[in-house]
Amino acid sequence: MATIAFDSISHAFGERRVLQDVSLTLTEHRIGIVGANGSGKSTLVRLINGLITPQRGRVSVDGVDVSRHAREVRRRVGFVFTNPDNQIVMPTVEEDVAFTLRRRGLSKDQIAERTALTLERFGLAAHAAHPAHRLSGGQKQLLALAAVLVAEPDVVIADEPTTLLDARNARQIGELLQSLPQQLIVVTHQLDLLADFDRVIVIEEGRVAVDGAPAVALDAYRALLA
Numbered sequence: 001m002a003t004i005a006f007d008s009i010s011h012a013f014g015e016r017r018v019l020q021d022v023s024l025t026l027t028e029h030r031i032g033i034v035g036a037n038g039s040g041k042s043t044l045v046r047l048i049n050g051l052i053t054p055q056r057g058r059v060s061v062d063g064v065d066v067s068r069h070a071r072e073v074r075r076r077v078g079f080v081f082t083n084p085d086n087q088i089v090m091p092t093v094e095e096d097v098a099f100t101l102r103r104r105g106l107s108k109d110q111i112a113e114r115t116a117l118t119l120e121r122f123g124l125a126a127h128a129a130h131p132a133h134r135l136s137g138g139q140k141q142l143l144a145l146a147a148v149l150v151a152e153p154d155v156v157i158a159d160e161p162t163t164l165l166d167a168r169n170a171r172q173i174g175e176l177l178q179s180l181p182q183q184l185i186v187v188t189h190q191l192d193l194l195a196d197f198d199r200v201i202v203i204e205e206g207r208v209a210v211d212g213a214p215a216v217a218l219d220a221y222r223a224l225l226a
């Protein structure tokens with residue numbers, strides 16, 4: 001697993017202070033991030049692959065400074081957004097999955113082979129030539145995940161990956177995420193998704209409020225909510 005280090009991170013959007021002196025070292029396989037709306041969870045995970053540059057402090061992945069080497073880090077860290085519509089960039093399902101690989105400079109044959117395998121794995125093979133925007137919500141989320149995983153990142157970050165899904169699709173995506181061999185960081189309000197995770201971090205008003213095993217951290221979070 002990679003070592004993801006937040007070293008004294010503070011960040012504000014205008015007057016709004018969103019993260020306040022956060023220091024964390026993430027090395028576990030599956031890590032959940034929970035917290036109230038607006039507590040700073042998305043900001044925290046977006047720092048990991050340089051989608052946001054912190055105003056103070058340093059974020060690194062295996063010692064590589066994310067601000068300075070964002071491209072290098074992004075090759076290792078895949079990011080799945082809440083809304084797959086924001087992530088689908090190509091007209092068809094197949095092209096969308098192949099897009100990441102084309103940018104990596106793989107040969108045509110390699111791209112075709114890896115794309116086909118990935119579509120099969122995610123149950124999307126029958127939709128390969130279909131317009132991506134016509135897929136159902138659950139299928140779109142699968143496609144967004146497929147397009148990230150085809151590049152075989154070492155770390156997968158998923159920001160509320162089940163929020164827009166019905167219970168059945170949410171379960172399917174949850175199970176798929178659980179089965180990944182990669183290091184996984186999930187921001188979610190669906191607390192049951194994190195029951196078997198290795199670590200859960202509760203963010204409250206831009207600070208780490210609780211950090212520990214799911215049973216302990218989720219109970220503490222439920223108590224905070226109550």
Ligand SMILES: Nc1ncnc2c1ncn2[C@@H]1O[C@H](COP(=O)(O)OP(=O)(O)OP(=O)(O)O)[C@@H](O)[C@H]1O
Pocket residue numbers: 013016018035036037038039040041042043044
């Ligand atoms: N690009 C931005 N510009 C201005 N303000 C922002 C920006 N991104 C986030 N914020 C603000 O920062 C605060 C924290 O946002 P963030 O998305 O990190 O919270 P969150 O914990 O992920 O919330 P939620 O559970 O609602 O998704 C919020 O008040 C939000 O409005």
